[in-house]
Amino acid sequence: MPSVSQPESSALPSPRGPGDRLRGAALDLADDAVRQGLKHPLIGPGRAVRRMFGADRLRDAVGGRTVVITGASSGIGEATANRFAHAGARVVLVARREEELARVVGGITETGGEATAYPCDLSDREAIEALTAKVLAEQGTVDILVNNAGRSIRRSIVDSLDRFHDFERTMALNYYGPVALSLGLLPAMIAQDRGQIINISTWATQLPSPQYVAYTASKAALDAFTRGTAAEMLGTGIALSSVHLPLVRTPMITPALEAYRGMPSLSAHEAAGLIAEAAVLRSSRVEPAIVTLGHIGDAFSSRGTDLVMGAMQKVGLGPVGRRH
Ligand SMILES: NC(=O)c1ccc[n+]([C@@H]2O[C@H](COP(=O)([O-])OP(=O)(O)OC[C@H]3O[C@@H](n4cnc5c(N)ncnc54)[C@H](OP(=O)(O)O)[C@@H]3O)[C@@H](O)[C@H]2O)c1
Known part of the structure; x- marks a missing residue:
């Protein structure tokens, strides 16, 4: 995986007088608070109780289970x-690049974990059908499906007027792919009355996100699928979760790293921590505290949110994507 340098937290010149030092300290404090808010979902009473009884652990949730990622x-x-895999799951890994999958499988098995690779193009429905049949035949069952593969496109609507295919290709991978895989694996989960589908979404579906409408619209469709199905499945052993990730330092944002200088972000490991929360809590929505605060603000004034998000975009900040 190409290494991604961490965006600098502040591009301010070094403080000179006491006023500058105070301002620098206040900005550092605000930055720390935002980073903490990005790492943690709001802690609800249910989670506190689980913690008290020691059940709030990934090993309990995934140990010995078959997890498709x-x-x-x-x-x-x-x-x-x-x-x-470190928490004891048998992981089933899906993506297009066989050599990269083999590298990840190798890293896991070398440390005593269990992993298998299933190369597949998830924007191809027939390939997904074949994948589903093969996984079920070879693995027997799937306990958890993490629909994480995705693509992002950064392009204004004015530049997209003759680019309908941007909307088609984001929908193909970010919406139809996860839906097709979920529909293929749900019957086995329903038969055993146990299972979970975790769909990886973005904070940008919760707020307006100029320049990324094709991407966020496809993820918003996935959110609607997740929340509606989760409500339908209440009372069964099957849970669905949407994880609304903030900016994460991965190859996806490499082309836009310069634009994100100074914007708080998570490492891939920290983002995986939020996905682990979803597996443990099995709640229909998992997101950083700051995202929750964002849509509380939006409920009070959508105009205010539009203004803030529009202004952020003008200075080069926003959700992730590449221009291509
Ligand atoms: N990075 C962020 O800031 C951020 C923020 C919010 C949400 N997210 C979401 O997080 C998820 C993971 O993104 P990431 O940041 O980890 O990006 P990444 O490093 O670029 O990983 C994307 C993954 O998707 C796979 N993929 C792409 N097209 C595929 C296809 N047609 N069929 C099968 N697999 C395909 C890629 O594998 P191959 O190329 O080998 O196929 C790769 O493993 C995405 O859904 C993204 O929208 C990311």
Whole structure:
């Protein structure tokens, strides 16, 4: 995986007088608070109780279970595969690049974990059908599916007027792919009355995200699928979760790293921590505290949110993507 340098937290000149030092300290404090808010979901009473009884642990949730993780050849999927395998899961890794999948499988098996690679193009429905049949035949059952493979496109609507295919290709991988895989694996989960589907989404579906409408619209469709199905499955052994990730330092954002200088972000390992929270909590929405605060603010004033997000975009900040 290409290494991704961490965006600098501040591009301010070094403080000169006491006023500058105070301002620098205040900015550092705000930056720390934002980073903490990015790492942790809001702690609800249910989670506190689970903690008290020691059940709030990934090993309890995934140990000995078969977990399919898509987009596992890189970034967040790779970090999630490592984290889940370390907690005792048998991980089934899906992506297109066979050599990268073999590298991730090798790293896991060398340290005593169990991993198998299933190369597949997840924007191809027939390939997904073949993958589903092969995984079920060879693995017997799937306990958890993490739909993580995705692509992002950064392009304004004015530049997209003759680019309908941007909307088609984001939908193909970010929405139809996860839906097809979920529909293929749900019957086996329903038959055993146990299972979970964790869909990887973005904080940008919760707030307006100029320049990324094709990407965020496809992820918003996935959110709607997740939340609606989760509600339908209440009372059964099957849970669905949407994880609304913030900016994460992976190959996906490499082309736009310069634009994100100074913007707080997570490492892939920290993002995998939020996905682990979803496996442990099995709640329909897992997101950093700051994202939750964002949509509380949006509920009070959508106009205010539009203004803030529009202004952020003008200074080069926003959700992830590459221009291609
Ligand atoms: N990075 C962020 O800031 C951020 C923020 C919010 C949400 N997310 C979401 O997090 C997820 C993972 O992204 P990442 O940041 O880890 O990006 P990444 O490092 O670029 O990984 C993307 C993964 O998706 C796989 N993939 C792409 N096209 C595929 C296809 N047609 N069929 C099968 N697999 C395919 C890639 O593998 P191959 O190339 O080998 O196929 C790779 O493993 C995505 O859904 C993304 O939208 C990321």
